[in-house]
Each structure stands twice: as C-alpha cells, then as structure tokens.
Amino acid sequence: MPNPTAAILVIGDEILSGRTREGNAYLLAGEFTRAGIDLREIRVIPDDHDSIVAAVNALRGAYDHLFTSGGIGPTHDDITADAVAAAFGVPIGVREDARALMAAHYEKRGVEFNAARQRMARIPEGATLIDNPVSIAPGFTIGNVHVMAGVPIVFQAMVASVLPRLTGGQPLLSQALRVMRPEGEVAEPLAAIAEAHPGVTVGSYPFLQDGAYGTNLVVRGPVAAEVDAAMAAIAAAFPGRTE
C-alpha cells in the first residue's frame, strides 16, 4: 500500500510579511517522514476568508490529509475555524465539550474566560476535537482536515495528539501538569521519570508568563494506568510547584 499523502496549509500574514520565520511546516515535515506520510505540498496564505476556503478545498481534494497551522486563537483575525466550516458547508458554533474544558482550565488559573477566549470553543459541526494539553483550547479534525494552532509549542502538542490516529497507532491518552519552573530545572528529574516509565512518552513545553518561566509537562500513552503512574511520579517530583 502506498504511503498516504499530505499537504500543510500555513495561515498567517506574519509569515508573508517576513516578520516571522515559519517553523511549524518544517517540524511537521520531519514528523511525516518518520511516520511514513508523503508530504506533497506546503502553502502559506494570508488571514483572509476566501483565500482559506479556496486553499482548504483545493488541498483536501488533492491529498489524503491536510494539516493547517494558525488562525484559531482569540483575536479578530483568527478566522480559520469559520473558513474551514465554510469550506465544508457546515455550521459552526460554540461546542459544549470544548467550552467546558476551557472554562475549567481558566477557572483553575483564575483567568477570566471572556468572550474572546470563548471564541476558541467555536468548532465546525461534525468535527472531532484535537487534544491540546498545553493551553487547552482544542484543535479539530473535520473530514481529512486537521486544524491546529500556529503557536509553535501548541502546534507541536497538537501534532503529537493527532498523528498517532492517522498512522494506525493506538489512540493516546494524555495528562498534563503545569509547573512554574523553567525547563532547564525540570529536565533532569523528568528524564529519570521518563526512563522509569517506558510505556509512556513524557514531553515538556516551556512558556513565559508574567515574566516567570514555567513548563507544561505532558504524559502520553495508550494505557491509562501507565499514564496515571507516570503523572503521579511527576507530581511527586514537583510538589507544590504548580501555579
């Protein structure tokens, strides 16, 4: 059986203006090669409704899979979800499971779940959510189109969530812990935990918030008990260090 084919659609004026150097497509290209998926095309287009609709329809028709990066954040120019819904001719609205996940996340952090953030719970009808252990607001899969965030660490986390589904691997469960310590401090204990728990993968995603460095620690694996055990070890290693 030949390898499945794929395209990547990067949505973002900041790439076309030369302000930002695109890196998500480069990362995903390497992941595809390791996963046996043939990447046939990358396109970068502006944050423009008609451009997104046209490119999504052209690329989802031409290849087995289309992955998009960018345009699903809280701001007015984040129009990817609406444009993908239009490309498929389906309605879009706030999805209850996505909204509930995000509400719980923001409440725990004491951050207002305002109207802008609630926009990120708008999901086209019939889509499946893509897990985002880093910042919770999910991506989604509709048909053969996988819609992911453009922020590199979130993109990377979503790729880790969605790729195993496509390559016939077992579905992965995930748990995350947010610790207010820089990645350089968590690296050593984390490596020891990863080694002691070979049935899971352990990822770390650094962030900077209000001038303080923190790291999201994410455990992924097919077996719930193994994910739980690794996460318990992580929680024990970083006691009282979450926000």
Add this chain to the structure above:
Amino acid sequence: MPNPTAAILVIGDEILSGRTREGNAYLLAGEFTRAGIDLREIRVIPDDHDSIVAAVNALRGAYDHLFTSGGIGPTHDDITADAVAAAFGVPIGVREDARALMAAHYEKRGVEFNAARQRMARIPEGATLIDNPVSIAPGFTIGNVHVMAGVPIVFQAMVASVLPRLTGGQPLLSQALRVMRPEGEVAEPLAAIAEAHPGVTVGSYPFLQDGAYGTNLVVRGPVAAEVDAAMAAIAAAFPGRTE
C-alpha cells in the same frame, strides 16, 4: 496605485522531506516588504515536472510576479527550467550568452565545463537572464516569472539582481571578485571600502571549496565608473588572493 502582488514557489523534495529548513522564502518575504511588494502566497512543491508546470501556471496567473527557488542546478533532478518552458509553451535550449559566461568562468578556474554544467545554460526562449555574480550560471525572467537558484547565497545574489528591475529602481551593474579568504578576514577592509564608496553596495558571499574558505565579493551600483572604482579598491585590498 496598489502595491504589486507576488507569490514564491519553492521547488525541492529536500524541503518536503524535512531534511532542509526553507529559508529563501523567509529572506525574500522581508525584501518584498521593504520594496513595497505584497507577498500573497508561498508554495513548496516537489521536483516533479507536472507539479511545477501546474503551480507556475496557477501562480503566474493569480499574481503580478512569481519568484521560484530551486531546481536549476546541474543534476538530473534540476528540471525547473524545462518545466517553466513547458508552462509557457516555448522551446528551451542552450543559450549562447549564458554558455559563454559560464565557459569563461570555468576556464578561469580550471574547472571542466562538462555536460552537466552546460545544462545550466539551457534557458527558455524569450527569457531575460538574471545576473549571478556568485556562481555565474544565470537565473532567468520569462513573462512575470523569475527563476532563481535554491542555494541560499546564490538565491540571495539573484534577488539583489532582479528586485531593482521590478521596483522601478535604476538597473544595477555588478562586478565580482572571488578571494580565497574567509569572510571573517575580509569583513573589516570591506567595510572601510563600502564606506568610502557610498554610490555602490558591497556584498560578500562566503563559500567552502575543497576544505578552504573563500568569499565572493560583489559590487553593485547604477554608475559604471563608481562600480569600477570600488572594485579597484577591493582588488588592491586583496592582492594576489584570488584563486
């Protein structure tokens, strides 16, 4: 008058496999912004004849300018020139002026101008050559399509040759000197020469050949006498140091 629009087409399996991180489009995106050209789309496609023909025709029809990167070298998979000729429906063959430039260059360096290298003199009928002061084998412009090499320092030199033509700037003359010294050694004298010759721009393009570092020094400007004067100063500063 609105800004002219443009697209970039990157041709290369090595980008799609994730082996190489694309950088030419990023560089050109920044140049476009400074030049007042609106970049509307970037596409990356494989070294495949039909894919190149289809993308060239789609993009040259949709935008004022199309810039391509890659696939004009000496190897069997360098098929961009033939595909662009096919896209325009014109014949392609060895062009005498391009062949003569390259023959003189290789003769001076004592390098065989073999059949593979002669392929790089194949230019679609009706095209204008794009000056390549770094490695001589030219790019070309046909209609609104500008075909450039993928090797970053050559791409960069070709961009410097072609952009002023598009933005209504004066056509630039260029002269180059190849010195077998690393860029770090030529930088200081070069900066002094550049400062003393404000009517020209002085560029340096490092290379590595047979284990030795060298630098191509390129002077560009609209006035022949000023280009000559700056190049004379460069030749005096690096006596007997070309190959």
